[in-house]
Amino acid sequence: MKTFQPQPGFVVQAYQFALDPNVTQEAALRSHCGAARAAYNWAVGWVTAAWWQRKAEESYGIPEAELTPWRPWSLPALRKTFNEVKKTDPRFADWWQENSKEAYNTGLANAAAAFDNYAKSNNGKRKGARMGMPRRKSKHHARLACRFTTGTIRVEPDRRHVTLPRLGTIRTHEKTRKLQRRIVNGTARVLSATVRHDRGRWFVSFQVEVKRETTKVARCDVTVGVDLGVKVLAVMADSAGEIRYIPNPAHYDSALKVIKRLSRRVCRRQGPDRRTGQKPSKRWLKANAERTRIHHRVANLRADALHKLTTTIGSEYGTVVMEDLNVAGMLKNRRLARRIADAGFGEIRRQLTYKSEWNRYRTVVASRWYPSSKTCSNCGAVKAKLPLHIRVFRCDGLDCGLVMDRDENAARNLAALAAACSTGTGVAGDLGTRVPKPRGADQKTRTTRQARKDPAGRAGGAKPTHSRTETRDLHQDTTTQLGLW
Structure with a gap:
């Protein structure tokens, strides 16, 4: 979907309001959210069908050039194919006209993002845990949500109603004066609206480009x-x-x-x-x-x-x-x-x-491996171990003897980290400071060599063992275009 870049002096933020729909409007809201889920399931099934077909053909020994071609998962490709099949597919032919096109676009956009995240994760280009293949959403467990990016998206002047495409004017549970006042003054512009059902209530969230004055910190x-x-x-x-x-x-x-x-x-x-x-x-x-x-x-x-x-x-x-x-x-x-x-x-x-970005202050994120709790904020000595149940930090230095609350000592080290990062002094808190690792813990993955033994128990030649990063690179070289099989 289109990514909005705010103009200078503008920021993109959200305004959320609770809704009080009547029975007819609630049924229409559920229909739109169900249409988004159905479009998502169709996209997942349409793309993965080609994957499983290729896998079956490969098991029969069919050459690569004759395999079923890959199906694209980009949003334009999914939208084009869906518009071609929705009028004839029995799953959509009878009711697809009842909902806004934005409902189907929501499901297709979510499917395109899911396949893109899966491909990046499988190729090592996405941080975090490895993601699995996109799966179909259950009717009973999927969250009800639908996003509108085009059409009539308006906050009514009475400050108690909002208007959405095909859904009409819906009453809000609370006043919308915070957003409506900005729209009237010309300091806000609505980009999109998302309706969702959460904890038994319906909510609408407006993505708004707002002119925000920079607040200077004290x-x-x-x-x-x-x-x-x-x-x-x-x-x-x-x-x-x-x-x-x-x-x-x-x-x-x-x-x-x-x-x-x-x-x-x-x-x-x-x-x-x-x-x-x-x-x-x-x-x-x-x-x-x-x-x-x-x-x-x-x-x-x-x-x-x-x-x-x-x-x-x-x-x-x-x-x-x-x-x-x-x-x-x-x-x-x-x-x-x-x-x-x-x-x-x-x-x-x-x-x-x-x-x-609103107040123009600087944020510094300490490394996950930085020992803020184990480092003495007075002399810079680093403890080898500091169990979680010990809540008081006692420095082991001969000339220090600092006794302080564990969390307060960690906060002091974090405050000193900003100056250490900018000056590079090498004192406590500097990212370049070397600290002991009694258990060999390190954020880097090394190539290790494990001694082999023959059946008699004698040490033999060394067998190289690939690191996790090297194994992933080797796997990428031997997989297909999408890294699936």
């Missing part, structure tokens, strides 16, 4: 290091010597007792069962809606607290230093996963990153 020459945690959400240590502790609101833990009680109530009532065709009872729907409201409230409280925290940090300091935390790996710890997810480490970093 202390542009002060650097702050932000160390995130579970017991204390954030410990901030700035270059001026000020230390601030931000307690963790723990919204989910506060509501956990009520959620458990409501969950037991839902389980005791007759719920839906797709295997037997059993319909949920009215008492189950009522109890489930009450539980959903609690989850929705917790999510809103968390989002409000994180926005207030990041806005406060971004409006005060000129340089913000954060950690590159492996949140996905941290969530695998079953003892801390719930509290880590409730804290929202990744959301804090995301908000600080995009808000830096």
